[in-house]
Amino acid sequence: MLFQTPEFLILMLVVMAGIVLARTNTLQSVMLLLASYVFYMSWNPVFILLILFSTLNDYVAGLGMGHAKSRRGRVPWLVMSCVTNLGLLAVFKYFNFFVDSMNAVFIWVGLEAVLPTVQLTLPVGISFYTFQSMSYSIDVFRGDTPPEKSFIRFALYVAFFPQLVAGPILRSTEFLPQLYSVKSLRAENLRSGCHLFLSGLVKKVLIADHIAALTDTIFKSPQGLPSILIWLGALAFGIQVYCDFAGYTDMARGVCRMLGFDIPINFNFPFAAQSISDFWRRWHISLASWLRDYLYIPLGGNRHGAINAYRNLMLTMTLAGLWHGAGWNFVLWGVYQGIFLSIERVFGIGGRKRKSKSGEVVAPKRTPLVVKIMRWTICQYFIFLSMAVFRSQNISDLLYCIKKYVLFDFDFSVGALGLGTVNPFLAVGMIGLFVVFHAWSYRVGTLARKLDQMTRPMQLAVYFVVILALFALWPSERVDFVYFQF
Amino acid sequence: MGEVALVDESRVARSENLRAVASLVDVALIVALAFGAYLLVSYLVVAKWHVIPQGLKRIVAIKSFLDDQASSGHHGDVCILGSSVVLEGIDASVIDGMLTDERQSYNLSWTGATPREFLLILPAVAEARPSLVVISADFGSVTTPLPNPIPDDRLTIAGWWHFLPDADHSFFEPLFSEHEWGVLNASRIQDLLTFRSLPPGALDAFLREVSRADLRYEGYTTNYKAPWIRRKTVSQAAMDRGIARQLAAFAGRSGGDLPEMMAIFKQMVRYLQKADCQVLIVLAPVHPEFTALLDNDLRARATEALSEAAEETGAVFVDHSGLLAADEFSDPGHPFEPGRATWSAALGQAILDASSRD
Numbered sequence: 095m096l097f098q099t100p101e102f103l104i105l106m107l108v109v110m111a112g113i114v115l116a117r118t119n120t121l122q123s124v125m126l127l128l129a130s131y132v133f134y135m136s137w138n139p140v141f142i143l144l145i146l147f148s149t150l151n152d153y154v155a156g157l158g159m160g161h162a163k164s165r166r167g168r169v170p171w172l173v174m175s176c177v178t179n180l181g182l183l184a185v186f187k188y189f190n191f192f193v194d195s196m197n198a199v200f201i202w203v204g205l206e207a208v209l210p211t212v213q214l215t216l217p218v219g220i221s222f223y224t225f226q227s228m229s230y231s232i233d234v235f236r237g238d239t240p241p242e243k244s245f246i247r248f249a250l251y252v253a254f255f256p257q258l259v260a261g262p263i264l265r266s267t268e269f270l271p272q273l274y275s276v277k278s279l280r281a282e283n284l285r286s287g288c289h290l291f292l293s294g295l296v297k298k299v300l301i302a303d304h305i306a307a308l309t310d311t312i313f314k315s316p317q318g319l320p321s322i323l324i325w326l327g328a329l330a331f332g333i334q335v336y337c338d339f340a341g342y343t344d345m346a347r348g349v350c351r352m353l354g355f356d357i358p359i360n361f362n363f364p365f366a367a368q369s370i371s372d373f374w375r376r377w378h379i380s381l382a383s384w385l386r387d388y389l390y391i392p393l394g395g396n397r398h399g400a401i402n403a404y405r406n407l408m409l410t411m412t413l414a415g416l417w418h419g420a421g422w423n424f425v426l427w428g429v430y431q432g433i434f435l436s437i438e439r440v441f442g443i444g445g446r447k448r449k450s451k452s453g454e455v456v457a458p459k460r461t462p463l464v465v466k467i468m469r470w471t472i473c474q475y476f477i478f479l480s481m482a483v484f485r486s487q488n489i490s491d492l493l494y495c496i497k498k499y500v501l502f503d504f505d506f507s508v509g510a511l512g513l514g515t516v517n518p519f520l521a522v523g524m525i526g527l528f529v530v531f532h533a534w535s536y537r538v539g540t541l542a543r544k545l546d547q548m549t550r551p552m553q554l555a556v557y558f559v560v561i562l563a564l565f566a567l568w569p570s571e572r573v574d575f576v577y578f579q580f
Numbered sequence: 581m582g583e584v585a586l587v588d589e590s591r592v593a594r595s596e597n598l599r600a601v602a603s604l605v606d607v608a609l610i611v612a613l614a615f616g617a618y619l620l621v622s623y624l625v626v627a628k629w630h631v632i633p634q635g636l637k638r639i640v641a642i643k644s645f646l647d648d649q650a651s652s653g654h655h656g657d658v659c660i661l662g663s664s665v666v667l668e669g670i671d672a673s674v675i676d677g678m679l680t681d682e683r684q685s686y687n688l689s690w691t692g693a694t695p696r697e698f699l700l701i702l703p704a705v706a707e708a709r710p711s712l713v714v715i716s717a718d719f720g721s722v723t724t725p726l727p728n729p730i731p732d733d734r735l736t737i738a739g740w741w742h743f744l745p746d747a748d749h750s751f752f753e754p755l756f757s758e759h760e761w762g763v764l765n766a767s768r769i770q771d772l773l774t775f776r777s778l779p780p781g782a783l784d785a786f787l788r789e790v791s792r793a794d795l796r797y798e799g800y801t802t803n804y805k806a807p808w809i810r811r812k813t814v815s816q817a818a819m820d821r822g823i824a825r826q827l828a829a830f831a832g833r834s835g836g837d838l839p840e841m842m843a844i845f846k847q848m849v850r851y852l853q854k855a856d857c858q859v860l861i862v863l864a865p866v867h868p869e870f871t872a873l874l875d876n877d878l879r880a881r882a883t884e885a886l887s888e889a890a891e892e893t894g895a896v897f898v899d900h901s902g903l904l905a906a907d908e909f910s911d912p913g914h915p916f917e918p919g920r921a922t923w924s925a926a927l928g929q930a931i932l933d934a935s936s937r938d
Contacts, residue, residue: 278597
């Protein structure tokens with residue numbers, strides 16, 4: 095059940111009616127939980143058992159930690175939570191990857207590939223809700239949040255439908271308190287939520303979905319393509335995945351706001367970044383901050399010398415790559431990010447706070463515009479190269495893409511090569527539209543924020559134009575969200 | 581505005597909730613208004629002004645051309661139906677030069693056409709009463725496992741412009757899948773919704789064609805005489821890649837649906853024969869490098885099936901699959917000068933031979 099389908103509209107109407115009719119927050123939570131499970135079961139009903147298992151596991155772990163008298167007494171519960179959540183991921187997401195890799199090693203050393211793979215369907219959103227659920231256990235362990243006594247509220251925190259399948263990854267500290275108040279529908283929330291939802295639809299339906307066919311064609315079989323098409327593919331995929339994911343987040347935030355909830359932003363103009371560190375403060379913010387708080391800092395962060403800091407950075411980013419998918423290209427993508435973050439740390443690039451000899455934070459020097467442009471250009475060059483790495487389907491394609499991206503061949507014979515049945519000009523037009531839209535939003539504010547500030551007649555005029563464009567350019571075929579596969 | 585207003589009161593009046601919902605009524609009205617505007621624009625742009633991709637526009641134009649032929653009372657010409665292989669590989673004026681009578685030949689092929697797509701145009705062809713209809717087949721389209729669905733946009737334009745007369749519905753319904761038949765007989769509003777992809781596709785096709793050096797766009801839709809000319813061949817790398825892609829498309833094909841495919845062919849032949857049209861089935865030329873890599877058994881069975889279908893129905897079958905040399909192709913699938921001249925002459929001769937059988 096995608097956000098942009100009639101089924102979801104019906105679900106929303108039912109949920110809104112439920113909010114109106116349910117008079118206590120417990121009843122509202124029960125209704126929202128049921129709606130969330132219906133939403134999740136629309137993909138595969140069987141996997142509801144998995145999410146229930148994960149929920150029960152962390153709920154019990156939280157209560158267990160609450161009853162433990164010492165930090166030491168909480169450790170077994172935390173271990174149970176982490177082992178179970180990571181175990182679910184290991185089985186459903188990484189088992190076949192591990193088996194395939196081991197078999198490849200066996201063949202490489204001259205043995206037979208003996209390990210059997212298992213036909214497993216990846217449960218949608220498993221990476222998101224296991225991380226979300228696990229963060230609760232870690233927070234309870236640390237004493238950052240009290241254990242949640244209500245199973246219904248905790249289950250709703252794990253499975254809240256707007257962000258269940260593709261985030262943002264919520265922290266219990268920011269979401270659970272919101273479940274203690276009675277929700278009501280309010281005109282300003284409904285309207286503001288609609289603005290966010292519309293903004294997300296524009297990104298997803300008008301831009302991402304129209305670029306998808308172009309990137310699919312280029313990366314399906316990139317070998318033999320000239321550099322210009324590899325560049326176009328990398329650019330197109332970067333924009334597609336951003337619009338797809340940020341569009342989903344906008345719609346999720348819009349739905350939450352309509353229902354009276356507030357969830358954090360997940361993107362903040364990543365293509366304005368002037369360094370890879372800056373990029374990671376703007377891209378998939380909820381994952382980046384999760385990895386920082388629950389992996390990088392517990393590993394020691396930058397507290398035990400430079401070498402350890404680089405090791406922790408590399409480990410964190412490699413696991414970030416693996417989180418995205420069970421494939422060596424994702425691992426290499428993570429390593430790539432780790433290397434660049436380490437290089438930036440070595441050279442002091444990326445907005446680290448400068449300190450004086452006395453230890454005080456010093457205001458950064460004013461950077462000349464030329465330097466800013468140079469930094470931005472270099473940063474974006476490497477970001478889009480990483481997109482090609484991310485999108486490649488195998489190592490051979492990946493190496494070819496890197497080669498053609500870095501060593502530009504000046505072969506512009508796109509016409510002779512053709513792009514099959516894809517509408518390349520429409521896709522390129524949408525890329526252009528995105529560049530203009532993104533730059534405009536960066537300068538004057540996002541579409542949703544601008545809509546919030548407009549008079550009602552102006553809002554309705556914009557709605558009319560945008561909805562007309564959506565009707566006219568709605569893709570003929572359903573295009574799933576890219577991040578659903580993670 | 582912009583920030584969530586968290587409500588802590590436990591006794592919010594229900595009427596306040598309803599007032600909040602009512603505040604979105606104007607949005608619902610705007611959505612309805614935009615939908616109405618969309619339908620109107622879609623009707624004007626696509627149905628009235630024909631802002632649709634060239635490929636689809638050609639199909640509509642062919643139907644219109646055949647309707648004009650039927651109403652003019654001028655019968656007895658030669659119609660050639662095929663895909664882009666025929667479109668680029670047959671020069672109707674060469675055939676005209678070979679025909680000894682006053683008959684004219686028309687290349688009524690369109691890009692991407694499969695034999696099942698010819699079903700859409702069949703009533704118009706029969707109504708125009710040509711003396712002979714050439715149906716071109718190729719290994720790809722004949723051996724594709726069924727159902728090899730016809731794209732929705734093609735079915736929609738066929739439905740909108742009534743390609744299939746109501747009187748023939750009982751004949752055609754079993755030849756289409758349930759989905760295809762549903763699209764063909766969809767409501768006008770559904771058609772207008774499907775039309776949404778056509779104007780962007782038209783713009784894209786236009787830009788794609790005019791940006792090419794070989795100017796294939798010019799006169800494409802209504803040119804049924806001169807071939808759709810490519811002025812240069814693709815690079816060797818693109819040729820190799822194309823052959824590999826074609827070969828990959830054949831992977832796993834067993835030809836298991838050949839009997840069903842031939843049943844459709846036979847139905848088409850009989851439908852045309854009822855309108856006193858002689859039918860010539862021609863197996864189109866294939867790039868020799870591709871032929872060398874293709875499964876010999878599958879190739880032989882496809883050829884034999886076509887031959888048998890022709891024999892059973894009284895149609896004429898000619899096999900031109902090995903007619904052209906590698907340098908007579910512009911890419912892995914399409915003939916190029918002098919292949920066009922060679923094939924046009926061969927087909928002209930086949931038409932003469934078939935006509936003399938009468």
